[in-house]
Amino acid sequence: MQILLRISRFIDALSTLVGKGMWWVTLVMVLVGAYNVIVRYLGQYIGVQLSANVYFEIQVYAFDVIFMLGAAYVLSVDGHVRVDIIYSRLGAKAKAWIDIFGTFAFLLPFFIFAIYFSLGYL
Numbered sequence: 001m002q003i004l005l006r007i008s009r010f011i012d013a014l015s016t017l018v019g020k021g022m023w024w025v026t027l028v029m030v031l032v033g034a035y036n037v038i039v040r041y042l043g044q045y046i047g048v049q050l051s052a053n054v055y056f057e058i059q060v061y062a063f064d065v066i067f068m069l070g071a072a073y074v075l076s077v078d079g080h081v082r083v084d085i086i087y088s089r090l091g092a093k094a095k096a097w098i099d100i101f102g103t104f105a106f107l108l109p110f111f112i113f114a115i116y117f118s119l120g121y122l
Contacts, residue, residue, distance in 0.1 A: 012076060019073020022066050029062035 036055045043050035074080050087098060 015072045018069050022070035025062050025066050032059045
């Protein structure tokens, strides 16, 4: 049982490390997005093409990386988005049941569809 606890702690530590790294990727994504908007409008104003598709692609890939690698960290710190009107008033047991239902009803089907539809690209 101790080996499983060590593995679990390692996975949690790795998830936390990657999740905190995604904070920096988020900052880069926001800065690239702001740059992209500024140079696009500035280029329209002065009549010169200043923007390039590479900046948009960097922004999209950064979002994809944040979404895929940051999801485990957000889930582990219970930071995912939910409607908190009813959830915040419930006890710990009811919250756990809602989380279990949400995982099986929404997260796992999304995971299965993502794998199924991405196999062609791989």
